[in-house]
Amino acid sequence: MKKIVCLLAGVFACFQLFSQGVDFKSVSLKEALEQAKTQGKMVFVDCYTTWCGPCKMMTEQVFPQKEAGDFFNTHFVNVKFDMEKGEGKELSTRFKIRAYPTFLLLEPDGKVRYRIVGGGDLEEFIGRVSRGLQEKNSLPVLDKEYTTGKMSKRRMLDLVMTLQDAYDADRLKVVADELVKRLTFNEKVSTPYWVIYEDNSLSPLTSDNFSFLLKNKAAFEKNVGETKVNQKIASAYSGMLYSYVAGFAKKEDMPRLDVMKQQLDEYDLPDKTYLQTKLALAYARCNEDIDQMITLLKKEIYNLPQGELWTLATSLDFVKKQGNKTQWQQVAELGDQFVEAAKAEDLKGYLKSYFSSFKKLASVGVYWEDLTLEQALKKAERGKRMVFVDCYTTWCGPCKYMTSNVFPQEAVGDYFNPNFVCLKIDMEKGEGPELVKRYGIRAFPTFLILRPDGSVYHKMLGSGEADAFLKRVREGMEEEHSTGYLDKLYDEGNRDKDFLTRYVKSLLAIYEEDKAKEVSGVLLGLLEESEKVDSNYWFIFENPTLTSQKSDNFKYLIDHRVAFIQSLGKEKIDNKLYSIYYNRLSYILKGYDKKSKVEDVVYMKKEIEPYKLEKKKELLACMKITEAYMEKDVKGLYASCKKGFKLFHDDEAMNIAFPVLKYLNSEMKEKNKFQELVNLLLANIENESLKEYLSKNMEG
Incomplete structure (x- = not known):
């Protein structure tokens, strides 16, 4: 057994020896600390x-390198935590993590x-970590020295570098300013203290450090190197200049631009042409x-540094509010050049x-x-x-x-474009069929207004003229009118009669x-018997759909026909019964x-x-024709049609007579009798377009 254990340990050691990159352990911080104590590491x-x-960038490009593995695996037990999940949330609070990425070296x-x-x-990062490995560079040790008031200039420089690494901007400025005041001229322009002048937060353009x-400049170039100095400037x-281009500076700050222009003309700096363009x-x-x-930008687009393209x-963001359609179009075209230059x-x-x-x-x-729904939802968010x-x-x-007629109108675009991420999706192609199922789409066109999480805020059906359509959309955007809001109220248990009435409609x-x-x-x-026959609920x-011939609602209508007639009138009830049977x-x-x-x-x-x-009479005629049609009784069907067609008008002609005549046209041998039925039907049709359609499609 001991041999097997030794063998496995040897294999594991070889695996570590030949592994590439930093070996991040999938353990808790507590377990990592215990391993570090056992292995004599941090x-x-x-x-x-x-x-x-x-x-x-660090995860994908730096840590996978062999040199990174050689260094970090030797000195540390390595772990990583997402600061927004699991143990990471607690560690974020415990160690006061304020920016990302943050790297901690723990005892x-x-x-x-x-x-x-x-x-x-990698090389620069390993250098920073190597400084941290030395206990003398730790913040507790440096702070203790600093509070004595007897800290040497070189140790103050160590404190500056530690604060730079920790990104403690407020303390960094205080300590750096104090150090600069203590330095001689020769020390200020020397290589060790260059880190102060190289740091943009300590030596911004308007600072005394930058003026110095x-x-x-010549003295710095001699000690530090011309390239480094010019790159810093x-x-x-x-x-x-970015603060001006991005709109952070105000018009009254423009005199500073005149000073920069004079200085740029004086110095031969790298990327001077680009700086002049930026000016x-x-x-x-x-x-x-x-x-x-x-x-x-149009002139210089292909000369711009890649890092500055974004x-x-x-910087053109302000054009969205202050520009006009012509200028927006020009920026949109310029955007195509930006994309090409990247x-x-x-x-x-x-x-x-x-x-x-x-655009x-x-x-x-x-x-x-031109997005998928998932992409559009993310963009909307x-x-x-x-x-x-x-x-x-x-x-x-x-x-x-x-x-063709509504969406291309300027007024429609002016409302939709600022308020929505707009998609057109063919419901029979691509992701369309899945969306039909997902959102229960049963007719076209259907218009969905979706929240960024993909849930339905509002749903509409049918076309319309631009003004009416915009009115429907605007009303739907009011929460109390949105279908999603009504769904929510119902699911939460709202059973108010007025609400349910509005919801059903x-x-x-x-x-x-x-x-x-x-x-x-x-x-x-929820309704009383007297309420059910009231006009307020007649819509049901x-x-x-709600009252078909086989439904419970139809049975109720039949059983309470007299009460409905007394409440709503005989004509309305008769027409409804006729339409149910007829349909x-x-x-x-x-x-x-x-x-x-x-x-x-x-x-x-x-x-x-x-x-x-x-x-x-018309309804009985329809029933006799249907009965003969279902029995495939050609003679009986002919007789029923000859009698019934005299009573038919446009609607019956299209929905009852037309399918029957298509059948008789293929089954009747006496074409003259068939034509007789056609003529009889056409004589009662008032709509000329319908008459023309039936004539063309029912030639004997």
Whole structure:
């Protein structure tokens, strides 16, 4: 057994010896500290978040390197924690993590020896960590020396560097200012103290440190090197100019630009041409000269440093509010050049997404994003908006009308583009079929207004003219009118009669038939008998979906016919009964209802016998025709049609007669008799278009 254990230990040791990169242990911090104590090491903690770019850079590019593994695996037990999940949340509070990435060097007892904020290339980063490994560079040791008031200048420099690594800006400035006051001229321009003048936070363009650097540029170049000094000066100018280009500086700050222009003309700095371009952009931004900014960027776009593309692109943000459609279009076109100039694919993606907002603003009519629904939801979340989805099909006439006549209108675009991320999705292609199921889409066009989490805020059906459509959308954006809000109230248990009435009507308007049946059933269960026959609730019995011929609502209508007539009038009740029977007969003849039998039609005839319906003759004629059609009795069908067609008008002609004539056209041998029926039908049709259609399609 001992041999097996030794063998496994040897294999594990070899695996560690030949492994690449930093070996981050999947253990708790407590377990890591125990391992460090056993192994005589310290603990290295990577405090990261999933959204932090520098964190990802360190994880993907720095820590996997063999040299990183050789260094960190030798000196530390390495662990990493997401500061927004699990143990990371507690550690974030415990160690006061304020920025990402933060790296902690912990003693085996859990005390912080050294803190490093921010990543970097491997060689530079190992240098910072190596400083931290020396206990003399730890903040507790340095602070103890500092409080004595007898700290040497070199040790104060160590404190400055430790505070730089810890990103403790306030204390850093105090200590650095105190140190600079103690330095001789020769010390100030020497290499060891260059870190003070190189630090942008300690030597910004307007500081005494930077003035000293400019005044003694030659001395710094001699000791530190011309390249480093010029890069620092160029960096300082670039940073200050960015504050102008980005709009942080005010117009009254422009005299400072004149000073920078004079200084830039004097010094031969790296990227001087670019700095002069940035200076010109700063002047244009301060003057809010949109056209000049567009002209400058258009001219220099392919000469701009890659690292500055995003910075300069976003400097145009103010144009969204202060520009006009022409300028938005120019910026949108400039955006295409920015994307083309970018080399990194992720930068291209960011730029494309950023400039899409200008394309949207420049658009006359609704701007449709080229995104998946998931991408659109994420974009909506970032912009604190909602997603508007046009759920269409290629064969849908009203869909085409909206696309051609409503959405291209400027007034419609002016409302939609700032308020929504807009998508058009064919419900029969790509992700469309899945969305049909997900959102219960039953008719076209359907319009969805979705929250960034993908839930329905509001749902609408059907086309309309621009003004009416905009009114519907605006009303839907008011929470109390939104379908999502009504769903929420119902699910939370609201059973107020007025609310349920409004909810059922809303569901019917968007063809949520199953839900409408459920809610209307709840509503009817709350009503008194006298209320059920009241006009306020007639919409339930009037609706074909809620009151079909086989439904409980229909039975209630039949059983309480007299009460309904007394409340609403005979004409309304008769017309409703007629339409219920008529619709079922039409569905049978058109082939939509394949379950009904001849016996069902016979029963219907008996059912209406006691009723003195206004259109009873027409309805009986429809029933006799349907009965003969279902029995495939050609002679009986001919006789029924000859008698019934005399009573038919436009609606019956299309929904009852037309499917029957299609059948007779193929079954009747006497074509003259068939034509006789056609002529008889056409004689009663008033709509000329319908008459023309039937004539063309019913030639004997």
